[in-house]
Amino acid sequence: MREGGVIETVFIFGIIWTALYSLITLGFYLIFGVAKVLNLTHGMIIMSTCYVTFLLVTGLHWGSLGLGLIGGIIGTVLLTLIIYLGFIKKLLTAPHTSMLLLTAGLANIIQQIIILTVGPSAKSIPSMITGSTAILSVVLSNQQILSGSIAFALMALLVLFLQKTKIGQAIRGVTQDRETAVMCGINAEEMYVITIIIAGILAGVAGLLVAPIQAVTPEIGWEMMVTAFTVAILAGLGGPIWGVIVAAAIVAYAELVTAFLIAPTLKEGAAFVIMILTLMFRPSGLFGKVR
Amino acid sequence: MIWRKELFTFAGVGIIFIGLALIAPISDYDYYLIGVLTSACLWVIYVVSWDLLAGYTGMLNFGQLLFAGVAAYTIALFELNYPIPRPLMMLAGLIAGIGSSLLIGLPSLRVRSVYFALVSFAMLLVFSRITLTFIWIFGGDYGLSIPRVYSREHLYFTIIILMAVTIVTMRLVVRSRIGMALQCIREDEETARAVGINVSRYKLLACLISSFFTSLAGICGFYYMGHVGPEMFGMMGSFNVVLMGVIGGTGTILGAALGGGVLAMVLEYMRPVAEYRNLLYALLLTVVVMAAPRGVWGGIVSYWNQKRRIKKGI
Numbered sequence: 001m002r003e004g005g006v007i008e009t010v011f012i013f014g015i016i017w018t019a020l021y022s023l024i025t026l027g028f029y030l031i032f033g034v035a036k037v038l039n040l041t042h043g044m045i046i047m048s049t050c051y052v053t054f055l056l057v058t059g060l061h062w063g064s065l066g067l068g069l070i071g072g073i074i075g076t077v078l079l080t081l082i083i084y085l086g087f088i089k090k091l092l093t094a095p096h097t098s099m100l101l102l103t104a105g106l107a108n109i110i111q112q113i114i115i116l117t118v119g120p121s122a123k124s125i126p127s128m129i130t131g132s133t134a135i136l137s138v139v140l141s142n143q144q145i146l147s148g149s150i151a152f153a154l155m156a157l158l159v160l161f162l163q164k165t166k167i168g169q170a171i172r173g174v175t176q177d178r179e180t181a182v183m184c185g186i187n188a189e190e191m192y193v194i195t196i197i198i199a200g201i202l203a204g205v206a207g208l209l210v211a212p213i214q215a216v217t218p219e220i221g222w223e224m225m226v227t228a229f230t231v232a233i234l235a236g237l238g239g240p241i242w243g244v245i246v247a248a249a250i251v252a253y254a255e256l257v258t259a260f261l262i263a264p265t266l267k268e269g270a271a272f273v274i275m276i277l278t279l280m281f282r283p284s285g286l287f288g289k290v291r
Numbered sequence: 292m293i294w295r296k297e298l299f300t301f302a303g304v305g306i307i308f309i310g311l312a313l314i315a316p317i318s319d320y321d322y323y324l325i326g327v328l329t330s331a332c333l334w335v336i337y338v339v340s341w342d343l344l345a346g347y348t349g350m351l352n353f354g355q356l357l358f359a360g361v362a363a364y365t366i367a368l369f370e371l372n373y374p375i376p377r378p379l380m381m382l383a384g385l386i387a388g389i390g391s392s393l394l395i396g397l398p399s400l401r402v403r404s405v406y407f408a409l410v411s412f413a414m415l416l417v418f419s420r421i422t423l424t425f426i427w428i429f430g431g432d433y434g435l436s437i438p439r440v441y442s443r444e445h446l447y448f449t450i451i452i453l454m455a456v457t458i459v460t461m462r463l464v465v466r467s468r469i470g471m472a473l474q475c476i477r478e479d480e481e482t483a484r485a486v487g488i489n490v491s492r493y494k495l496l497a498c499l500i501s502s503f504f505t506s507l508a509g510i511c512g513f514y515y516m517g518h519v520g521p522e523m524f525g526m527m528g529s530f531n532v533v534l535m536g537v538i539g540g541t542g543t544i545l546g547a548a549l550g551g552g553v554l555a556m557v558l559e560y561m562r563p564v565a566e567y568r569n570l571l572y573a574l575l576l577t578v579v580v581m582a583a584p585r586g587v588w589g590g591i592v593s594y595w596n597q598k599r600r601i602k603k604g605i
Contacts (some may be wrong), residue, residue, distance in 0.1 A: 038405055090581065097351045100408045101537055102580045104353065108530060108573035116570060222526065226413045233406070265424045272417045279398035279406060 005137075006260055012138045014253045019151035020213075021248035023206040024224050025231040026158065027199030029244055033175040033237055034195045035092070040103035041083055042203060043225030044110040049076045049207030050216040051114050054123050069208055076204030077197055079110075084196045107221065115218050125211040147209035154205055158198075159241050171195055175238055223268060227251065230271045234278050236288015243287030250274065300462050300545060308455045315447055325447050329515055331555035332454040336508035338535045338551030339461050339544055340501040345533070346541030347465055348497045349477035350399065351408040354415035355532040357395075358502040359509025360523030361418070362388030366510055367435035367519050368428070377440075381510055388506025389499055396498035400491040403480065419524035434520025446515045453511060457504045461544045464500060473497055474542075527569055531558070534576045539586050546588025 028042040053072035083106055091099050127143040134140070162168035173181040174191045182188050214220070235247035251271055258270040278285065311328060318324050341355045365387040369380040395414050399407040422429040429435065441449075464470055472493045475483040483490055513519050522528060531554075539550020561568050583590060 038409070040409075087577070087581065094584065095349070096403075096405050097345060097349055097408075097541075098580055098584055100351050100405070101533065102577060104408075104530070104533070105573050105576035105580060109570065109577065112570035112573055116566065222412075222416060226409070226416055229409045229413070263424050265420055268413075268420055269417050272413050275410065275413060276394075276398045279402055279410065283402045 008136045008138045010253070010256045010260060012135055012140065013144075014249065014256050016140075016144050016148035017252035017256065018245065018249040019148045019155070020206065020210055021227055021231055021252050022155055022245045023151045023202060023209065025228040025235075025244055025248060026155070026241070027202040027206070028225075028228040029232045029235070029237075030171070030195050030202075031199050032232060034171060035088075035192050037088055037092070037099060038096075038103070039088070039199075040100065040225060041107045041110065042199075042228055043223070044107040044221040045076055045079055045083075045200070045203045046207040046210070046224050047216070047218065047221035048079065048110055048114060049073070049204045050125060050211035050220075051118055051123070052076070053208060053211065054125050054216070055118070057126065072208055073201060073204035076207065077200035080196050080200035080203065081193075084193070089192075107225075111218050111221055120218055122215040122217045124215055125208075127212045143212050147213060150205070151209055154202070155241065155245065158202070161198075162241065167191075167194060226268060226275075227271060230275045230278075233285055234274060236285020239285060239287030243285075247286060297462055297466065301459060303545075304455050304458050308451060311451045312448065315444065320444055322443065325443060327556065327559050329443075329447055329450055330512075330559070331552050332450045333508050333512045334532070334535060334555035334558075335454050335548050335551040336450075336457045336504055337532050338539065338547045339457055340505045340508075341532050341536050342541055342544055342547035343461055343465065343473075343501045344497055345536060346543065346547065347470060347473040347477060348494060349404045350494065350497065351404070351533075352395075352411045352501075352529075353408055353533060354395070354411040354524075354529045355501075355505060356509075356523050356528045357411070357415055357418060358388040358391055358505040359512065360519065361391040362506035362509040363513035363519040363523060364422070364429065364435065366513055367437060370437045370440075371435060384510050385503070385506050388509060389502045392498040392502030393495075396495055400494055404477075404494075415524050415526065415529060419521050422521040422524060430520075432521060434518055434522075436518045439517055441514055443515065446511060450508075450511050450515070453504075453507055457508075458544065458548050460504075461500075465544055469493065469496065477542075531572065534572050537576060537586055538579050540588030540590070540592075541586060543586075543588050543592070546586050549588055550586065 024043075024046060027045075028039060031037055031039050031042075049072045052075040053068050056071045057068035083103075087102055087106060088099070091102055127141070129142045129146055131142045132139055133142060133145060135145075162172055170181065170186045171191050171194065173184065173186055174188050178188055181191075210224075231244060231247045231251050234250060235243040251274060254270040254274055255267040259267045311332070314328065315325060337355055337359065341352055344350045344352045344355075362384040366380050366384040369375060369383060391414075395407065395411045399410055422434075423431055465473070472483070472488045475486070475488055476490055476493060480490055509523075532551075535550040535554045536547045537550075538554065539548070540546025558568070561571075564571075579586065585593070
């Protein structure tokens with residue numbers, strides 16, 4: 001089988017990373033939209049999912065990978081609920097610097113606990129499926145294809161949920177205008193909790209899908225945080241979900257091109273340039289309505 | 292007038308300064324002691340500069356050491372590659388350090404201060420990546436080292452003078468109109484705009500002042516160690532600055548100085564339990580933010596004010 005050219009490779013991998021970046025961002029984006037909380041623990045939550053799964057599968061011998069995956073997601077949702085109900089909720093009315101400090105502190109706690117218990121070295125999570133397929137003469141492992149597909153499917157479900165169900169509409173209402181939504185009889189507090197649970201599920205699945213593709217280190221929590229933030233502000237707050245996907249595509253392709261042309265270690269630099277340009281020239285993002 | 296109100300501050304800074312200046316000859320220039328004190332003074336400068344941004348302006352900087360790191364790397368590059376006169380090198384380092392603050396300051400002007408935190412944080416990540424990628428320029432993990440240029444004693448005295456100057460200047464700045472404007476911006480940007488404060492200009496000014504002192508401290512620190520490495524752009528260094536500021540008490544300068552000085556010493560003596568240090572610090576930060584958002588100094592001040600009020604019978 002012939003190796004694909006650079007253009008094909010960037011194109012195909014770009015699609016997969018678009019899906020994963022969107023998924024990484026969405027949880028953060030929803031919480032930011034609904035509760036106006038910049039949740040700095042989001043990246044760490046995704047990272048800890050990878051480690052919980054890793055421990056369940058290899059350390060505790062939970063048997064099948066499937067049980068480990070479910071355990072990972074449940075663990076993530078519990079973690080986000082603890083973080084929200086135990087900490088974030090108490091400071092919702094405090095100045096925004098307090099909230100940032102709090103979530104930064106919590107993120108560091110999660111990271112340090114993982115460094116102390118599992119160790120700082122890179123871990124790899126076993127793939128869910130094996131084998132590889134060639135698309136456009138680019139060889140992809142089936143795991144990568146599976147991760148991309150699940151991510152897209154989950155996003156489609158999320159869009160359906162937000163557009164069609166009562167709860168989804170209520171969440172969008174609170175995002176757009178909290179006061180009016182409360183006046184219409186929506187329990188904003190309840191929507192916060194539901195959003196947190198959804199964000200937890202999204203973060204959990206994102207962690208599970210990313211983990212088998214790249215090496216997992218305690219550092220990727222912060223890297224994912226920066227990615228999520230970049231995609232979120234590029235998409236703009238209060239915008240449609242497909243805006244996030246477009247923004248994720250821009251960031252993913254910019255990073256891949258940088259990685260191929262300059263150096264793989266500088267791919268966060270591309271994200272950073274996008275972040276700076278967005279904030280300077282279009283602070284409300286590409287599709288955002290709230291500034 | 293402002294001088295009289297700040298008499299307490301100046302007296303305190305003066306006493307500590309004289310104490311620090313006397314300790315060196317009394318201890319017969321004990322290198323360990325001087326080393327600990329020097330690093331504590333540097334931390335104080337970093338934290339005090341951080342407080343101007345975070346405590347007064349509401350721009351929470353997660354990458355305070357970035358300015359110092361950029362200044363130090365610039366000087367190191369000049370020392371190793373282009374031997375121009377030293378004052379010029381220092382000027383270049385200072386300019387680079389201040390310039391790096393514009394890199395996070397400018398994008399944050401049009402958006403709420405909330406974003407500043409994440410931009411500063413992302414910047415740290417990018418700079419550490421750059422130093423680790425272009426190994427032939429920045430020395431990768433090992434960083435850059437130069438032979439000793441100035442004696443430790445000279446640098447020690449320079450640094451304690453710099454510390455005293457920094458605290459006094461910051462105190463004067465925050466008590467002046469500039470400080471008032473910054474606090475107004477912190478409380479409510481819209482209102483600040485409405486009363487005619489040029490928000491962008493004051494935010495930039497805060498960035499410049501803060502990065503000016505941080506860069507100077509970075510330069511002194513570089514000459515003291517003779518070394519600069521990617522740990523300047525590491526997460527934990529700048530996180531320590533945030534922690535010291537929060538525990539000391541934000542928005543007072545003096546609280547930040549206290550937190551920086553005390554915690555830097557604690558940091559030094561916690562070397563035996565180094566692996567748990569970061570976890571402990573993160574826990575401490577969370578607890579302080581939840582339970583005592585005004586920090587130790589804020590607690591002291593409010594206790595003092597309360598006592599005075601009772602005494603006056605108000």
